[in-house]
Structure formats: structure tokens, C-alpha cells
Amino acid sequence: IEADLRAESAQRTVELDFDGYAVGGLSVGETREEMLPALDAALDHLPVDQPRYLMGVGDPLSIVEAVARGVDMFDCVLPTRLARHGTLLTDAGRLNIKRAEFARSEDPIDPNCPCPTCATYSRGYLRHLTAVGEPAAASLCTVHNLTWMLGLVARIRAAIAAGRLDGLRAEVAGVWSGSGPGLG
Template identity: 60%
Template sequence: MKLTIDVRARDGAARTGVVATPRGEYRTPVFMPVGTRGAVRTLAADDLERLGVEIVLGNTYHLMLRPGEERIDRLGGLHGFMDWSGHVLTDSGGYQIFSLEPKVDDDGARFRSTYDGSLHHLTPERAAVIQAALGADIQMVLDVCPPLPSSADVVRTAVDRTAAWAARGRAAFLAERERRLGQGRDQAQFGIVQGGTDPVLRVESARRTLEVGFDGYAVGGLSVGETRDQMVEALATTMDELPADQPRYFMGLGDPVGLVEAVHLGVDMFDCVLPTRLGRHGTILTSAGRMNLRNARFADDDGPLDPALDGDGTGRYSRAYLRHLLMSDEPTAARLLTLHNVAWTLDLVARMRAAIEAGTFAALRREVLDVWATPRS
């Protein structure tokens, strides 16, 4: 099920469009909040609906361990389990597994559960079958994501294994997809490009991934420790190789500067835990930059979190009140600040879509860089 993007407008390499799937369609650029264990932390499905979220990302590593893909499958896949009618994308679990320093060979990765210490073996085939059971609209092939900086040998091995695993994961996906079509479920699978910050390896990885043939393509292995300039250079090299008629996904990117820079280069899809994680710990995203509500200067501030943002569900509450909830460890604070940060990020992406359509993306990019390039407390 090759996904194609119907490009509606361009401004340089930046573009906005619509991707049609068996479930419906989603607009691009699109930000996908991360629902690690089947929920965006502190939020429910109706919150996401009110915010206009179009795709939620599920974490295969956590879901396969708890409650298990077989149980989710019996209960209607993630859509039925979550009571979510929008799109779902699941990662392969590779990033989380490799953060645990597993034993990796050409066959796959062996690791212990962070929940109970049980031993597990994840292969490209197993990752595809698990995600089919989870029932996501889009699943990711299992790849090898090395931290940066890493030695040239480590990055080379990651590229080679990612390519070999891509072919195996694709074959398993197609077989499982054929088996499940009679159940009324259909999925797409994205391939992942690795290569660290080495432009030669990036090109090679992209071409080897394209040779396998996927329904869409993702840029992996960036925003994992390299500098911003290194990220942008490696991303630009990768984007030159990816098909213009299919969706292009930057994995694990969610800061405002990163978002505008990636859209500037033609990326269509993003996910990141940053907006929700910051919110739970008291940091808000605003048109004036990042603000930490724990700062004493907000104790008597009767203004809203961001006067420029409307419709996030928090406008009725003052910064002073939300700071009070935060300092009192009230769970309501984490929920409301998460609502705000997700809404703010979605609004930024909507503004980017509008700017592309109006031919003013360069001005919006400058505006975001002026505010966000230098972090503020």
C-alpha cells in the first residue's frame, strides 16, 4: 500500500499536502504526539480529538511487554483498545531497545524487559508481526540506531544491518499483511535511513532502503546527540535521495527550531516526547519562547500561558494558578500544561502549513529562529 502525498502547495522545498490511507487522510506537515503505552501521558482520546490530533504514535517496545500485542489484538488493535478513530503509527521498538545496550547480532537484538527482567528476542520479522497485531495504520521497520557520536565502524555496521533487516522486515510485513487483509485491517510500512552524520553513508543507506521498496520513508539516527548544523547537513543529504511523491518522516524531532528547519528541507511528518515531557515538568512553550513556571516570577502572574494561543483549553487559568498547582504536585498541573504544549506545537505546524500556502514560510522560519535559536529559562 504505497502511500503518496498530494502536494497542495510549495514554498521552496517546504511543502504542504494530504496523504490518503484506508482509514482516511491526514494533512502535512503533521506532528504526531507520542502515546508510549497507548495514551499520550495525562491525556485521553477525547482530549486529542478536541486538539485536532491526526496521528498518535505508539511505542512497540512498551506495548509488546505490557499489556502485550496479543491482548491488544484481541481487543480490536490499538484503535479499539484506545477508542481512537484517528491514525496510529507504531515505531519498531528499536530506539528504546538499543538504549538498553542489548546483545545485537545479524539476526536481531536480545534484551531484558524493564518491567520484570524477562529476556526477549526481537528480529525484523518479529517486529513486523507484533506491529501487525497492534493494528497501526503505519508501522516502522526494525533498524539499528547508533548514538552520536559513534565510531565510523559502528555507523557502518548500523547501515549494513539496517539494510539487511529492511529486506527481512519487508518480506515479513507483506506476508502478515496478506494474512490479515480479510480481517478488515490494512497497514503501510515505512523504511528507515541511517548513516549518522556521514553524507556518503546517508546516501548509501537511502538508496539501499529504496531498493527494498516501502510505503513511505523515514530519517532515523538524527537528533540523537549531534549538533544542529550536523543534523541539518545530514538531513539535507538524505532528503535529496527520498521520493518526492511519498511521505517523508523525521523520527524523534519536536523542538520548534528543529521543526521549521526540517520543514524547510521538505519533511512531512514528525514525532517527539518533548512537548509532553516539558509540560509534565512545568516548562511551557510560548510565542515568546520557553518558560519554566516553577520560576518565582510567575507566582503573581494573572496572564494566560500564551496570549497568542487560543483554544488549548487552558486560557481560563492564570500562570499564577497553574504554577500553584505545579508547586503543590497537583496532577491537574501536568495535564493542563501537557494540553497546552501539545496544542502549541500543533498550532506551530498549522502556521507552517498556512505560511507555505501563502508563500511566506521564510518569514515564519526567521520568526521562529529569532525566538527559539537561543534557549530561554
């Protein structure tokens, strides 16, 4: 990951006095354990009073970890890519709507989600749409995943304001690090 080159790049970029700074070249196949030290190597040299943008990182745990390190903005196709393939983000982890166990389920994707998909459609119906290749399935799942991600960011903001970001980090890690019960 070349921490020394990342540090040098950040230092030289700061010399150009931009209004904000982007960190890229991460989340391209390396593990989170490799990515975070590389991110730290760059962030250690970027101004804390200017926007910091982490490019292409979108899994829930990496977002929380990056915010805890001082990252302000993200972009990633992950929520929409997962939705197109029938994978939904929930408070309990990933849910693969293609699984046969959901064929007759009348439950929403996530009972705590305020999105129109969860308010209107059951897991069983979404599974059916996905199984028959109905294009609306990807749209409905995308609405849910984007709503869930917006909710995660709102929870991060609230945790920061309340001084409880470490607690949220532990909660998210319990579900999204592979040690939690995650679904499908």
C-alpha cells in the same frame, strides 16, 4: 554523522520501493548544525512525491527547518516531557512556570493561545500546581504545549500555501535559536 552512510542507506531503502520513508538516528545529542546536514544527506536521495517522516525531532526550529527541506511528518515526546517539568511553549519561547516571578501572575501562559488551559488558568495557578506536585499540572501544561505545537504546524501550512515559509523560518529562528528573548 556519516553523511555518506546516510546517503547510501537512503538510496538502498528507495530501491525497496516503500510507500514512504523514515529518517531516524537524529536529535540524539548532536547540535542542529550537525543534524541538518545529516538530514539533507538522506533527504537528497528520497522521493519528493512520497511521505518523508523524521523520527524524534520536535523542537520548533528543527521542525520548521525540516519542513523547508521536504519532511512531511514528525513525532516527538518533547512537548509532553517539557510540560511534565513545567516548561511551556509560547510564541516568545520557552516559559518555565516554576519561576518565582509567576507566583502571583494572573496572566495566561500565552495570551494568543486558544487552549482550555490558557482560557481557564493563570500562570500563578499553574505555578502553584507545579510547585505542590499536583499531577493535574502536567496534564494542563501538556494540553497547552500540544495546542501550541498544532498551532505551529498550522502556521507552517499557511506559510507554505502563501509562499512565505522563509519568513516563518526567520521568525521562528529569532525566538528558538537562542538569539531571541526566550523565557526561562
